[in-house]
Amino acid sequence: MKFNFLFKNIILCWILVVVQNVSKAQTTKEEILTSPEKSGGVNFAYPYHANKLTAAPKGYLPFYISHFGRHGSRYLTNENDYFSVLNLFKSAEHSNNLTSLGKEALKRIEKICDSVKGKAGQLTPLGISQINNIAQRMYKNYPNVFSDGAKITAVSTTVERCIKSMNIFSSQLQQGNKNLIINPDAHESHMQYLNYHTKKAVEFRSSQGSWRKEYNQFVQVQIKPERLLKSLFINSNNLPDSLNATEFMFDLFSIAGNLQNTELKITLFDLFEKEELFNLWQCKNYSLYVQYANAAVNKGIMMDNAKPLLKDIINKADSAIKTNIHGSSIRFGHDGNIIPLAMLLHIDNAYASATNPLDYYIHWRDFEVAPMAANLQIIFFRSKKSTEILVKFVYNEKEVRIPEIYSNILPFYRWKDVSSYYSSFLNDTQ
Numbered sequence: 002m003k004f005n006f007l008f009k010n011i012i013l014c015w016i017l018v019v020v021q022n023v024s025k026a027q028t029t030k031e032e033i034l035t036s037p038e039k040s041g042g043v044n045f046a047y048p049y050h051a052n053k054l055t056a057a058p059k060g061y062l063p064f065y066i067s068h069f070g071r072h073g074s075r076y077l078t079n080e081n082d083y084f085s086v087l088n089l090f091k092s093a094e095h096s097n098n099l100t101s102l103g104k105e106a107l108k109r110i111e112k113i114c115d116s117v118k119g120k121a122g123q124l125t126p127l128g129i130s131q132i133n134n135i136a137q138r139m140y141k142n143y144p145n146v147f148s149d150g151a152k153i154t155a156v157s158t159t160v161e162r163c164i165k166s167m168n169i170f171s172s173q174l175q176q177g178n179k180n181l182i183i184n185p186d187a188h189e190s191h192m193q194y195l196n197y198h199t200k201k202a203v204e205f206r207s208s209q210g211s212w213r214k215e216y217n218q219f220v221q222v223q224i225k226p227e228r229l230l231k232s233l234f235i236n237s238n239n240l241p242d243s244l245n246a247t248e249f250m251f252d253l254f255s256i257a258g259n260l261q262n263t264e265l266k267i268t269l270f271d272l273f274e275k276e277e278l279f280n281l282w283q284c285k286n287y288s289l290y291v292q293y294a295n296a297a298v299n300k301g302i303m304m305d306n307a308k309p310l311l312k313d314i315i316n317k318a319d320s321a322i323k324t325n326i327h328g329s330s331i332r333f334g335h336d337g338n339i340i341p342l343a344m345l346l347h348i349d350n351a352y353a354s355a356t357n358p359l360d361y362y363i364h365w366r367d368f369e370v371a372p373m374a375a376n377l378q379i380i381f382f383r384s385k386k387s388t389e390i391l392v393k394f395v396y397n398e399k400e401v402r403i404p405e406i407y408s409n410i411l412p413f414y415r416w417k418d419v420s421s422y423y424s425s426f427l428n429d430t431q
Contacts, residue, residue, distance in 0.1 A: 029362055033279045037270045040282035041258030042367040043289065043336045046074055047131045047374035052399050054142060055412050061382040061391055063143045065321040066329040067314050070135070070376035071339050072166040073128025074262035077255060080121040086252050087114045089244065093234055102272070103233035109267050113256065116265055124162050125262050131374040132166045136173035138398065143380065145327065147178050152328035154317075155185045158196045163187070163333040166374075170331055183331075194309035195334045201302050206292045212299070219287060219358050223280040226250040229273065254281045262373055283362050290355075290365045293340040297356040304426070307341035312427055315420055318381065322390055322416070336371040343370055343377065345426060347405045348396055372397070381416065390416035 033040050057063070077083060090107040093099050099107060124132075140147055147153075153174065157167035164187045171183040205212075226246040230237040237246075257269035270278065290296045293303055310332075317330045343351035353364035378395040391413045394401050400412040406422050408414045 029366060030279055033282055034275045037275070037278050038258070038261045039368045040254075040270075040278045041261060042282060042285045043371050043373070044255070044258040044262065045368040045372040046127060046261045047135075047372050047397070048368075049131075049134070049398060054395075055393070055400060057382045058384075058391065058410060058413065060384040060386050062384070063146050063380050063382050064327040065318065065381040066139065066143060066146050067318055067379040067381070068139075068329060068376065069310065069314075069332045069334065069339060069342060070132075070166065070170070071336055071371060071374060072124065072160075072162040072333060073131040073169075074125045074373040075128055075162050076117050076120045076123055076125060076263065077259050078122040080118070082121075082252060082255060083110075083114050083117055086110060086249070086256060089240070089249065090233075093240065096239060098235050098239050100233055100235055103235075106233060106269070106272060109269065110256070113260070113265060113267060116263065122160075122162060124165050126264055127262055128162070128166070128373065129169055132169045133173050135374060135376060135398070136170040137177070139378065140174055140177040144177075146329055147174060147181060148327065149178070149180045150327070151178075151181060152321075152326045153181055153183045153331065154329075155183050155331040156191045156195065157185070157187045157333035158192055158335065158338075159187055159189055160335070163335065167331065167333045170333070174329075194313045195332060196338055197306055197309045198337075199302065199305045202306055205299055205302060212291055215298075215358065216284075216287060216291065220247065220284050223284055224250060225277075229253075229277070232272070250277075251281065251284075254278075286365070286367050287358055287361050289336075289340070289367050289371075290361050293337055294365055294370070295344050295352050295354045296361065296365075297354045301354070303341050304345045307338070307345040308427055310338065310342055311345055311423055314379070315423060315427075318379070318416070319420070321381070322383075336367075336375070339375050339377065340367075340371050343396065346377075346394070346423070347403050348377075348394065349402045349404055351396075382413070392416050392419055 039045055087107075087110050090099070090103065090110055093103065094107060153171070155167050155171045157163040164185075167185050167187065171185050175181045175183060224247050226249065227237070229250055230240070230246055234240060253269065253272065257273070260267060260269065273281070291298055293306075295301060295303065313332075314330075321328065345352075351365070351370050355361050355364040375397055378398075380393050380395060382391040382393075391410070393412045393414065394403060402412065403414065403419070406414055406418055408418070
């Protein structure tokens, strides 16, 4: 009888997991179909929604914030990503090979290229606004942290858009309190923890081995560019022999996904069928998941990329606690940095390890983990009546859970438990 009861419970749990995964899959696909901007993935513009923050336990006040942020919205990082597409359309126009839709698409792409020329990789006006607003809300939510005497450090990678994001964020905090002293720093030395990549991780990404072969096979099944080509070009056989139709489709998709970060009132999403957008996004999500997150095929090696950053987070927090200061540590980097950090911290929905490529998007979604201006805020609280330090995790300005760490005061955690758990990840080589 006991065995039957146990067996029934196992089956029930298995059914529940299956139902939850099916529900997630349906939800994600529906999200892409109804909100095509999410197919932009890491080009998805920061999705801020006002969220109610849980009040700290009685007697506890915020005193320190450990922050890591991705830069704000930017243009595509390589100008050729725009102009290679434009040149193909111009070539087809010259040979009278554009359909009416192709001619209309060319007009739009010409306007896009005129607007972005010389701006590749730079913050867009929206990106500047995002960073300003995130800093403003942080100051408003935790004014105690930024009162007179606060110790604020601000660092970034050496990339211009990160430096600018750091400077904008710092200036916005100083607008809240003119007495704040912040000396933004983008020295090369900070790259050793803000933008660290192990040799093993770099070699894995560049490998032409099994994961890439499997990915290429996945792309071959999911991406069918023939319909798109026929809609844009009268005779797709007259296109240059060197054209890779799948790459062209991805290039056009990248421009479409990034437009939401600009001030241009132009869309290219209408050139694609909704199912095509979902499949293109699935492939991009697959690539990021395997190369930067916790896909089973990479055997967890990407977590090591975030260990120097985690060590910095713990050390600076412990220093703030020990010296009894108030203030914040502000850091800026890239999607390739916040993805492994969220995974290493085991933030809910950011560290799942899936084995089946068809299921990757069910367990991990780039537009949730690393949209433009993605950010992590670890808020520290203390009380005059207790020696216990409490923390809560706010990811993209939403309170999130760390399922692996026990707490009976959620969404708050005891720092001693958090520090002990995360310190166990750090080995002597970090």
